Amino acid sequence: MSRIVLLERARQVLLIFLLLASCALRAEGRSWRVRPSDNLPAVVKASAAGDTLRLQSGVYHGDSLRIDHALTLLGDAGAVLDGGGGGHVLMVRAHGVTVRGLVLRGAGTSYRSDHAALLAEGVRALVVENCRFEDNYFGIYLARCAGARVKGNTLSSHGERESSSGNGIHLWHCRQVDIRDNSIQGHRDGIYLEFGRHLRILGNHSRNNLRYGLHFMFSDSCQYVGNEFDGNGAGVAVMYSRSVEMRANHFHDNWGPASYGVLLKEISDSVIMGNTFTRNTTGLHVEASNRLQVGRNRFLRNGWALRLMANSSQGVYEDNVFESNAFDVATNGRQNDSRFQRNYWDRHRGYDLDRDGFADEAYRPVSVFSHVVEDQSPALVLLRGLFVDLLDAAERAFPLLTPTSLQDTRPLMRSPL
Amino acid sequence: MIQVEQLAKRFGHVEALKGVSVNVPRGQVSALIGPNGSGKTTLMKCLLGLVRPDSGLVRLEGLPMDGDPLRRLWMGYMPQVPHYPDNLSVGEVLDLVASVRLAARLRCPHAPHWPQDEPETLDGIFPMGELLGRRLRGLSGGTLQRVGAELAWRSGAPLLVLDEPTAGLDPVASSHLKDRLLEDRARGRTVLISSHVLSDLQELAEHLIFLLDGRVHYEGSLAGLLEQTGEPRLERAVARIMRQEAA
Amino acid sequence: MSQILTILRHTLRDGLRSRVVYGLGAFFALAGWMMLRLGGDGGKALLSLLSLSLALVPLVSLTYGASHLYQARRFIGLMLAQPVPRHTVFLGLYAGLSLPLALAWAVGVALPLLATGAVQDPQALLLLLTAGVSLALIFSAIAFWVSMAVENRLKGLGLAIGSWLALAIGWDGMVLMLSYQLADYPLEGPVLALCLANPIDLARILVLLRFDLGAMMGYTGAVFRLFFQGNLGIALAGLALLLWVALPLGMAWRAFSRKDF
Numbered sequence: 001m002s003r004i005v006l007l008e009r010a011r012q013v014l015l016i017f018l019l020l021a022s023c024a025l026r027a028e029g030r031s032w033r034v035r036p037s038d039n040l041p042a043v044v045k046a047s048a049a050g051d052t053l054r055l056q057s058g059v060y061h062g063d064s065l066r067i068d069h070a071l072t073l074l075g076d077a078g079a080v081l082d083g084g085g086g087g088h089v090l091m092v093r094a095h096g097v098t099v100r101g102l103v104l105r106g107a108g109t110s111y112r113s114d115h116a117a118l119l120a121e122g123v124r125a126l127v128v129e130n131c132r133f134e135d136n137y138f139g140i141y142l143a144r145c146a147g148a149r150v151k152g153n154t155l156s157s158h159g160e161r162e163s164s165s166g167n168g169i170h171l172w173h174c175r176q177v178d179i180r181d182n183s184i185q186g187h188r189d190g191i192y193l194e195f196g197r198h199l200r201i202l203g204n205h206s207r208n209n210l211r212y213g214l215h216f217m218f219s220d221s222c223q224y225v226g227n228e229f230d231g232n233g234a235g236v237a238v239m240y241s242r243s244v245e246m247r248a249n250h251f252h253d254n255w256g257p258a259s260y261g262v263l264l265k266e267i268s269d270s271v272i273m274g275n276t277f278t279r280n281t282t283g284l285h286v287e288a289s290n291r292l293q294v295g296r297n298r299f300l301r302n303g304w305a306l307r308l309m310a311n312s313s314q315g316v317y318e319d320n321v322f323e324s325n326a327f328d329v330a331t332n333g334r335q336n337d338s339r340f341q342r343n344y345w346d347r348h349r350g351y352d353l354d355r356d357g358f359a360d361e362a363y364r365p366v367s368v369f370s371h372v373v374e375d376q377s378p379a380l381v382l383l384r385g386l387f388v389d390l391l392d393a394a395e396r397a398f399p400l401l402t403p404t405s406l407q408d409t410r411p412l413m414r415s416p417l
Numbered sequence: 418m419i420q421v422e423q424l425a426k427r428f429g430h431v432e433a434l435k436g437v438s439v440n441v442p443r444g445q446v447s448a449l450i451g452p453n454g455s456g457k458t459t460l461m462k463c464l465l466g467l468v469r470p471d472s473g474l475v476r477l478e479g480l481p482m483d484g485d486p487l488r489r490l491w492m493g494y495m496p497q498v499p500h501y502p503d504n505l506s507v508g509e510v511l512d513l514v515a516s517v518r519l520a521a522r523l524r525c526p527h528a529p530h531w532p533q534d535e536p537e538t539l540d541g542i543f544p545m546g547e548l549l550g551r552r553l554r555g556l557s558g559g560t561l562q563r564v565g566a567e568l569a570w571r572s573g574a575p576l577l578v579l580d581e582p583t584a585g586l587d588p589v590a591s592s593h594l595k596d597r598l599l600e601d602r603a604r605g606r607t608v609l610i611s612s613h614v615l616s617d618l619q620e621l622a623e624h625l626i627f628l629l630d631g632r633v634h635y636e637g638s639l640a641g642l643l644e645q646t647g648e649p650r651l652e653r654a655v656a657r658i659m660r661q662e663a664a
Numbered sequence: 665m666s667q668i669l670t671i672l673r674h675t676l677r678d679g680l681r682s683r684v685v686y687g688l689g690a691f692f693a694l695a696g697w698m699m700l701r702l703g704g705d706g707g708k709a710l711l712s713l714l715s716l717s718l719a720l721v722p723l724v725s726l727t728y729g730a731s732h733l734y735q736a737r738r739f740i741g742l743m744l745a746q747p748v749p750r751h752t753v754f755l756g757l758y759a760g761l762s763l764p765l766a767l768a769w770a771v772g773v774a775l776p777l778l779a780t781g782a783v784q785d786p787q788a789l790l791l792l793l794t795a796g797v798s799l800a801l802i803f804s805a806i807a808f809w810v811s812m813a814v815e816n817r818l819k820g821l822g823l824a825i826g827s828w829l830a831l832a833i834g835w836d837g838m839v840l841m842l843s844y845q846l847a848d849y850p851l852e853g854p855v856l857a858l859c860l861a862n863p864i865d866l867a868r869i870l871v872l873l874r875f876d877l878g879a880m881m882g883y884t885g886a887v888f889r890l891f892f893q894g895n896l897g898i899a900l901a902g903l904a905l906l907l908w909v910a911l912p913l914g915m916a917w918r919a920f921s922r923k924d925f
Contacts, residue, residue, distance in 0.1 A: 301707070324708045346708070376843045378855040384711065385868060386719045387836035428924070465745050468924040489747040496745070500738035504678050513674050514746060520667040521747035 036060055047071060049094070055079040055102065063106070066091045075102035075131075082106045083117070089136070092120035098127040107136035109164050116141035116166070120148070128153060138166035139187065148177045157186040159210050162233075167192040168209065171199065179204060189215040190232065196222055207231045213254075217241060224249060235260035235280060244270035252278040261302065264289045277302055283325070286312045295319045298417070303327065304370070308406075310335040318342050321415055322365070326383060330370035331406060340365070340408040344415045358410040366402040368395035418443035418576060418607050419464060424473035426459055433459040434470070435631040441576070441609050441624070446602050448622035448639065449611035450655065455628040457611045458497055461580050464609075465494055490521055490528040493572030497580040499561035501553040507564055508549035514568055531575040531606060539563075539570050542593035558585045566594060577601075579610040583617060595621065615651040627655070629662065668752050671743065675760020682764065684728045689768030692717070696776035706782030710792060713773055714871050717796045718864050721769055722803040723828050729761050729807025730824040734817045741925045754920050758913065762804035766797040788874050795867035798905045802863050803828075805912035812919035835862045863908040870901055 029050030034043050036058030043053060049069040057078035063086030067073070071094075083089035083106035090104060097120075104117035116138035120126050126148040132155075133139040139155040142148055150169060159165030168184035171177060173195040180202040184190040190206030193199060196219035205228045206213035213229035216222065217239040224246045229236050235254035238244065244267055251261035261280035262272075267289040274296045277283030283302040286292065292315040299305035305325035308315070315338035322328045323346045342358070343365075350359030369388045373380045382388050395402060419441035426434040433456045441447050449457050462468040464475055466484060475482045482488050501510055522528055531537070540546075543563040553561070562585045569577055583591040598608065598621050612618055618625075618639075625642055627635035635642055635658075639651065648654035679685060695716060699709040736757060743753045770793050777783050807824055814820035839858050843851050859865035 324705060324711075372840065376840075376847060376851075378851040379840055379843050381856055381859050381865075381869065382836045382839060384715050384872060385836045385865065386715075387833045387840075389715065390833065462924070467741065467744050469922060486747050486749040489745065492745075494745040496741065500741060502678065502736070502739040502742070504681055505674070509674070510742070513670065514742070516670040517667055517743070517746050517748055520670060523666075525747075 034060075041065055044068075044071065049096075055081075063087045063089055063108075064091055065089065066093055067097050069094045070096035072098040072100070073102060074100050077101075079103065080105065081117075083108065083115075083136075085109075087113070087115050088119045088141075089117045090119070092118065092123055092126060095124040095126075097123065097125075098129075099131060100127070100129045101131065103132045103134065105134040105136060107138060107166075109137045109166070111163075114138050114141060114166060114170070116170070119143075120145055123148075127151075133157075133168075136166070138170055139168045139184070141170045141172075142174050142177065143172040145171075145174045146176050148174065150177065150179045151181055153182045155182065155184040155187065155190075159186055159188055162188050162210050165210055167215075168206070171196050174199065178202070184213075185209060189213075190229070192216070193219045193222070195219065198222065200225075202226055204228070209233065212237050214238065220244070223247075228252075229261075230254065232259075234258055235263065235282075237263040237265070238267055239263075239265040241267055242269050246270070246272045247274050249275045250278070251275065251280060251283070254280045256281055260285050263287070264292070267292065272297065276300070277305065282307055285309075286315065288312055290314050292316070293318075297321070299323070299325055299328070301325065304330050307331070308336070308338060310403075313337050315339070316341075319416075320344070321417060322346060323415065327367055327370045327373075329365040329406065330374065331366055331403065332371075332374050334401075334403045336403040336406040338406070340406070341410050342412055343408050344412040345408065346415070348411050350411060350413065352413045357413055359413055362407040362409045363411040364396055364399065364402065364404075364407045366406055367392045368399075368401050371401050418478060419609075420476040420479070421460070421464070422474040422476070424460065424463055424470050424475065426456075426463065426468060426470045432631055434463070434473075436473070437628070437631070437633055439626050439633060439636050441607065443607050444605045445624050446598065446608040446610060446622045447624035447626060448618040449609060449626045449628065450613075450615065450618065451628035451634070452659070454630075456631045457628055458580055460628065461494075461578050461609065461611065464578060465489060465492060487521055487525045487528070490518065490525055491574055492576045492578055493569040493574035495565045495569035495577070495579045495582050497584070499558070499565045501561065501564065503554040504552070506550055506552050507545065507556075510553060510564070511545070511549075511568065511571065515571065518572060529575045530573045537570050537573050539567050539594075539597065542597060543567055543590065559587060559590070562586050563590065570597075576607045576609065579608065581612055582610065583612060583614055591617075615655060619651040627658070629658075634658070667748055668756060671748070671752060671756030672759055675739075675756045676763065679732075679760045679764035682728070682732070684724065685764045685768045688720075688724055688765065689772035691720075692769055692772030693775050696773055697780075700776055700780050700782050706777060706784050707788070709777065709782065710785075710788055714792055714795070714868065717769070717773065717792070718799070718868050719832060721765075721796050721799045722832060722864060723825075725762070725765055725800050725803035726807050726810075726824040726828050727821065728765070729804045730811045730821050732761055733757065733808060733811035734820065737925065744925055750921050751917070754917055758804065758808055758916075761808070762801050765804060766800035769796050769800060785874070788871065791871045791874060795871055798909070799863060799867055802905070802908045802912065805909055805916060808916035809912045809919060812916050812923055831862055831864055835859075835865065860904065863905065866901065866904055866908075 029048065029052060031052045031054065032043055032047060034040060034053055034055045040060050040062065044067060047053065052072040052074060055075045057076045059080045059082050061082050061084055063083035080103040081089050085106050085108035087108060089107050107115045107117040117133045117136040118128060119141045122144040124147050126145060128140060128150045130152045133153060135157055140150055155168040165188035167189040168187035168191060169179055170192045175197040178200050179191065182204045184206045185208045187209050188211050190209040190213045191201060193216035199219060199222040201224045203226045208231040210233045212234055213232035214236045219241050221243040226248045228250045230253045232254055236251060237260065254261055259281045261277040261283040263285045265287045269291045272292060272294045276298045278300045279302065281303040283299045283305045285307045287309045288311045290313050294315060295318045298321045301324045304327045305322050307330045310331060310333035317338060317340045320343045322343065328345055328347060345363060345365055348363045350361055350363060352359055354360065369392055421437060421439045424434050424437045437460060451457050459468055463470050477488050477491055543566060545567060566582060569579065583594060595617055622639050625637060625639040643649060643654055646654040646657050648657060696709060696713055699712050740753060773796065774793065777789060783789050806827060810820050810824050814823055839855055843855055859869060
């Protein structure tokens with residue numbers, strides 16, 4: 001190669017390198033150390049997009065702090081943003097904001113506005129990680145956001161009444177948001193989703209909230225995997241959504257007359273697999289929900305394990321385990337077109353002459369007494385009495401009131417567990 | 418020793434005793450006779466408190482019985498039909514009654530024991546030894562009668578109330594029992610005995626109570642009745658009375 | 665005092681020799697052991713044992729009790745001819761009937777549960793044992809009453825079985841019918857009160873409140889659960905059970921004290 005070409009090549013390389021270097025320098029942004037005595041809003045204003053603010057330990061008073069450009073807020077241990085009961089604490093109004101390691105508290109209760117510790121509207125690429133949210137009205141409020149990640153946060157509040165409490169993590173019209181490994185308690189609803197799409201709710205623990213541990217509606221194609229919901233006032237209620245996937249969650253200890261492990265209302269074409277329902281008044285309540293696949297779940301020590309209302313159709317219930325429930329399956333009316341197969345019913349005493357592991361006769365899990373109780377709830381006091389047992393036995397032999405089609409055609413002889 | 422005043426008892430529609438007043442004098446053998454259904458067993462059971470009379474009074478040594486169970490320390494009873502709890506053995510039932518009476522005696526130390534300070538037993542005539550371990554369930558009627566007699570004598574009570582004691586006993590046992598009664602009579606024991614075997618009663622009894630249809634038809638000495646009817650034998654005397662009644 | 669002991673010694677020994685008594689204990693021990701083997705869960709076994717006990721303990725107490733007491737006429741006749749007061753004989757008989765039954769049942773139920781260490785909730789087991797023992801005492805008392813008041817043995821046994829049918833099955837059926845008839849009225853309180861008037865239902869509800877019944881019954885259940893967990897509630901329940909023993913026993917005593925033997 002000639003010398004001129006070589007020099008030219010080298011110049012181009014150097015230019016490109018300088019260009020890249022300058023870009024990197026520019027994307028790197030500056031790093032600010034902030035102390036509690038500093039004026040945080042002023043620091044934010046003075047910063048540029050891409051900067052990192054490192055807040056040192058201490059309490060930073062002030063509400064409604066606006067983040068208008070892409071910033072990374074990091075908190076040292078003990079760095080607290082305290083809204084003092086005013087309005088919101090942190091308001092994110094730019095894409096690409098990251099909040100990590102901060103404690104946010106003091107979003108004030110209001111009957112007119114949904115004051116949140118962290119409010120983000122219409123932003124992308126928000127990251128909220130490892131923060132602690134204490135005693136806020138709403139914890140994290142995302143509206144019209146996409147691509148956010150809410151991970152590893154702890155949200156706790158001390159709500160006393162539903163009317164004066166807000167939700168822990170509240171998503172409205174959001175999409176592609178990851179909510180994972182958070183712990184929420186003491187709010188009105190632990191996780192509230194409305195008009196969501198492709199949301200992923202993974203590995204969270206939502207407990208002891210006043211109303212629902214999880215409450216979503218109109219949110220299609222969302223995934224709920226590996227979460228734990230317990231001790232919430234009314235359990236979990238999900239409605240008006242399609243293509244929902246609920247897997248490997250644990251719904252337990254939701255006791256109370258209007259408390260459900262999971263209440264499904266108008267949920268269709270969805271999958272409920274591998275979950276555990278333990279010690280709930282009602283484990284799974286299915287209302288007007290069609291084409292559900294409910295499989296490999298375990299219902300243990302619930303009052304009513306599965307309440308399948310007659311307005312739900314074409315459900316498939318397979319490979320579930322029912323153990324130690326007061327009522328295994330309850331329904332209303334005589335209609336049913338859902339299929340039951342290969343479930344294990346601990347009450348079932350069948351025989352298996354061909355030794356294929358499945359009982360030779362179909363099993364009807366609905367107790368006529370559960371029907372009676374739907375009609376006359378005071379009659380529940382007769383539970384486990386001899387009269388009721390006889391009534392059930394008679395009905396099993398000659399069904400008059402319970403739907404004949406609601407039967408498990410191949411009930412398992414032994415519990416798979 | 419026992420005074421019965423106007424005892425009346427009705428079982429449903431049947432009036433078993435219609436105002437019976439009798440005496441059981443101390444130190445004598447009194448015979449209680451009458452046809453079936455005349456109220457003999459009922460009267461005896463009233464003395465013991467097994468049957469509650471509808472009205473009337475029973476006095477022991479002048480004092481009313483009053484339903485006080487301790488009064489029964491004065492009485493030893495041999496029932497007409499020996500019914501004993503099946504599961505017990507002879508030895509167990511003897512022990513049971515003995516313990517129960519002993520406990521009562523501890524509460525009532527002035528109750529008489531007859532004979533003085535000696536345990537009473539019929540072992541001489543009805544040996545109990547081999548029977549002690551046997552369950553009452555499998556015993557014959559005669560054997561049970563013997564157990565009954567043993568129980569009555571072991572009570573050590575000054576008054577024996579014997580309801581048809583020789584019924585069901587074989588002739589040998591029967592005569593042994595009569596001999597024993599004669600011995601006791603000689604020692605001054607008070608006995609009230611009912612029986613259908615009137616010839617036996619003639620030998621044993623001095624005082625006679627004749628019940629007919631729930632009422633006292635005759636009460637007094639046995640000799641008196643014989644004189645009254647002009648019959649030397651009690652059986653005939655009674656037969657004569659029954660015929661007169663039927664007529 | 666030693667009279668009652670003497671009599672007790674014999675009536676208790678008599679009761680403990682009974683095949684029915686042993687059969688009852690053995691049946692429950694076997695049932696409990698089998699349940700634990702098949703299911704493994706102490707709580708579940710307890711609930712099944714509860715159902716079995718509620719059905720069987722009253723039935724066995726009634727039928728065995730009535731039959732035993734008709735048999736005992738001989739013993740009674742023997743004892744009443746002795747210087748023993750009637751109330752001593754009465755108590756001795758009642759104890760000899762009810763205590764072996766209660767004991768055999770309690771041991772039969774407790775043994776497999778305790779031996780396998782499957783008991784997760786000792787208070788629930790205690791409640792179950794109290795319930796069963798109370799039922800044995802109550803229905804023995806009813807059997808006593810029947811056998812003293814009814815002369816004819818067959819009629820008496822029939823009455824005993826009839827009262828079991830009434831209390832174990834008929835009562836609940838009646839409650840159910842009433843709740844349908846009066847469906848327009850708020851019924852939870854009255855229905856509960858009716859059930860508490862039946863000793864079998866009372867025993868059942870007390871045990872079940874510890875399990876699932878309280879939460880399933882809505883507001884009334886919550887109230888009742890709190891009530892029966894508090895000292896006042898337990899005292900009242902205990903009082904109700906005591907009354908159920910005392911009343912039939914009192915009636916039995918009335919019949920016994922006046923009876924001719």
